[in-house]
Amino acid sequence: MNLEIIKAIKGLLDIPQKIVIIPHKNPDGDAIGSTLGLWHFLKGKDQDATIIVPNDFPKFLKWMPGSEEIVNFEKDPSVAKSLINNASVIFTLDFNHLGRIGQLQPLLESSSAAFVMIDHHQEPDDYAKIMYSDVGMSSTCEMVFNVIEGLGELESITPDLAISLYTGIMTDTGSFKYSSTTSRTHLVVAKLIEKGAKNTEAHNKVYDTNTPSRLHLLGCALKNMVILEEYHTAFITLSQDELDTYNYKKGDTEGFVNYGLTLEGIVFAVIFIENREEGIIKISFRSEGDFSVNEFARAHFNGGGHTNAAGGRSDVSIEETISLFKSLLPQYKDDLNA
Template sequence: MEISPLLSPAELLKFMSILKDARNVVITAHRGPDGDAMGSTLAWADYLMQLGKRVTVVLPTPCPDFLRWLPGAKRVLYYSKDEMRSAATQAVQNADLICLLDFNALHRLQDFAPVIERSKAKRIMIDHHEHPDTSCAQFIISEPKASSTCELVFKLIYQLGGFEKMTRSTAACIYCGMMTDTGGFSYASNDPEIFIIIAHLLTKGIDKDKINRNVNNTWSENRLRFFSYILTEKLKFYEDSRASIFTITREEMSRFHYIRGDAEGLVNEPLKVKGMRLSISLREDTEKEVVRISVRSVDDFPANALAAEFFNGGGHFNAAGGELPFPLEEAIKTAERAIAAYADKL
């Protein structure tokens, strides 16, 4: 089985022309970068640097600690950090090409969005979320059926003839993004081509078992106790245990010495209950007066539709998110209304 081309011949020529004309490139991804955002930006940066481009990865906010091992992560600039904001802004001002990876609209960049909007550089988008904003880039690669943006980056590099020179570091970043965005290939990963890509990545000498350990086996004692506390004390079930809600307050995060990424994967835990269809997490943001919301579902329950209707958000069919204003108590009521409204789908 061959790797299917991502672009038509005409699209490929146009894309190659855009890359050829670029000298200074900025790559960015959504706020709160996850494994796919980090993996795809770093892998794409590696490829472009092989082409002789000057590349800067600028992200709106820092990644979780468990992704800092990724090759190239130390070079990333974070716009939210005071000591990096000037350099990040200057990189965008100097850019003649901006690559938007793993998000479908500029508002996903939050405070960093105006900096991108002011730039006169050309923009390309590579993403797998539904409903891309076609006005925010001159060239858009949007494949909602793809497992991850990392899958798209691999296929793009492959079609551009870059696989032979792909480094182990690039391959590790791509594998990490594909692994994390599919829950270790437990969802959104039934396409046989995904595993053909993994086979290709393994030929580059990556240690997929170590990548898994780097991401999943680096918990602190505080994080383990935090998970236990939330699941024991804060988890509430609804609709005959087919839906659940849990909340996380600032006080609880302080009590358990929460660091960025400590809640990663927590919203998936209730789905391990037999018959569970929907899990909703409500977390008080530590920097803004908003409640961050994560929604996960299984089978044919539309998490993205629920998030769009009730939480000012969206995302994938079974994995979505959003946000609501303070206070948390009102967000809980909204989540309960959402469950009641979608009860016939549970």
């Protein structure tokens, strides 16, 4: 990675700082793994560091070492505000636009702290003093490893730090199957296992802790799947009533969208999930090959992400959202048939 970035980060960490680490809203495995990995590293260097999440994260990530120390802004807003107001350095991980952190956005916009961005999503904003942005990376966790390596601190990697980064890489690469997984990714993972990351334990705790209600919800989602062969597209819908029927908990729909891509001939998969409380339809997009769901989400659904994985939202009903989505497909027919 860029030596100037390493020098700049080292300059910040050469003196005691009050550090806040923040992932995006609705944090996933990479967001939680990268923030915990960085937190373990900074604590090992006697820095005063705290992780603040904009809102809660899934139960299947709460086994990770140090997760009990994370401050949830929605539950403890006064604590979070005080920490942000007093911070001298703020690390923002796994997002590159302050719009991704919900109610924390105005607090960060008014902060005088030095910002450090570590992220692998496309089209970053320029709010950070130090920007480590690389869309070619498998995950933000791999990037945190690169920072630690660049600082010459690989010996500082503890088993707790290692399992945090391993878990984030594992989840963001689809257990190492996505095209973003490189030979370098595997070398990083090998080093993390060498440092004490128990790979089987991470897999079991993330993927093998289903509840009966989650599996029933998956059955409902698959029953709702619509296949549009002409456009090599499959989409799933889940209404708020269906979520309520199956006792939905945060994280229960993680990975559901990927089932569409397991169908032969499908290159574009989407899931539409109604969120009545926020008044939106949450959308996840996945693709195979060269079809950019990042561009599709940015153009039509107030979102973005990566070429093959992106998110978005709609402010109209689920029926209107589906109608709009289907009306867009003809203009992408050639791309989807490529």
